[in-house]
């Protein structure tokens with residue numbers, strides 16, 4: 159299928175024709191290596207430099223502050239690593255529960271390495287509480303990392319205010335702006351942001367290229383260690399065609415920033431029409447601080463998967479939950495963090511528009527969706543909100559770990575006069591404080607840790623990690 163009504167632009171975007179035109183010669187004619195000493199490579203190095211300036215211009219940054227990467231995930235991981243490596247004495251990170259997995263899963267990984275991470279929640283509108291950010295900051299906080307705009311709801315966080323708070327506590331501030339760049343004007347020269355990630359395929363450049371902004375003066379140890387490329391901050395021969403494409407895409411995005419009313423008007427028309435025509439329909443996330451191209455609508459009492467597959471039959475592409483989690487029946491972690499009821503969690507669909515979306519396409523969607531919803535509501539059992547919430551998989555896992563620690567490990571330790579003073583279960587990480595006979599000897603603590611870990615891995619989940627002190 160090549161011809162569809164594409165309303166899934168937060169997942170990826172169509173490559174702009176001008177972008178293709180700019181990059182093609184670097185796939186065919188100008189294939190030199192920018193590191194080469196000869197002029198065939200030198201002209202490519204000049205083109206890469208121009209692209210760097212185009213990216214910098216969109217961000218209001220200096221060209222030396224731009225590091226090319228392979229994608230948003232790499233940018234997020236590299237920025238977080240750099241911030242932590244630059245401050246080896248600090249071990250605390252603040253992030254939010256609604257991040258993309260590129261940040262969320264990396265933070266979970268860092269917890270296993272011994273970092274402590276605070277995951278800030280959001281309210282039912284997907285908004286962050288600045289008071290909670292302030293309360294979480296300490297002198298030990300190395301980094302605050304959060305998204306500019308949410309990929310599922312489009313809700314925009316007050317990043318400048320968060321950055322100012324982070325500064326007060328001497329913490330670095332990284333922003334995952336993968337969804338925001340090209341949709342929100344930015345000026346790093348006046349910003350409180352230290353590190354910022356963007357990804358080419360979200361702004362009409364190809365997949366496989368991205369960029370990271372690192373404020374001048376920030377110690378940025380290399381994430382990928384190799385050659386001297388990117389001023390020694392990211393080794394490896396550059397993805398030249400991708401970089402040229404990204405530069406052009408940023409130039410085009412900059413000129414389009416003034417025309418975002420196109421997406422906004424179509425999005426508002428789509429949203430208002432669907433809410434008016436279909437009963438039991440709500441918008442997820444605040445409609446105040448929100449990306450112009452995104453609407454996340456809950457069609458209550460039906461399954462999102464059913465809606466998507468019906469839309470697909472009409473050639474309409476949308477999304478239920480983020481692209482990386484769709485395919486599983488688990489409701490979106492973003493909507494769950496907003497504390498929304500089951501009926502809303504199940505039937506939520508994200509429509510994300512672009513500058514290519516037309517009025518005719520939106521009219522067609524408005525024509526089709528009410529029929530789809532009324533048909534699905536007539537043939538499927540109504541999804542009700544639970545009065546008492548059943549435990550999630552995470553809760554079930556935590557309950558089993560608790561049971562094993564209480565009923566098996568504690569009696570075992572007690573045989574030698576030992577006990578567990580405290581334990582804490584956070585996802586796949588179990589922290590255990592041993593006491594009594596066990597705390598006298600470090601080697602016996604290490605042996606007990608291995609024994610507890612082996613039992614939990616065997617009985618609960620092989621991914622579990624135990625820290626015992």
Ligand SMILES: Cc1ncc(COP(=O)(O)O)c(C=O)c1O
Pocket residue numbers: 168169228229230231232234258260305307308309334336337357358359368481
């Ligand atoms: C907010 C956000 N951050 C990071 C990423 C990851 O970007 P990439 O797909 O380029 O790795 C995405 C992709 O959907 C995203 O929406």
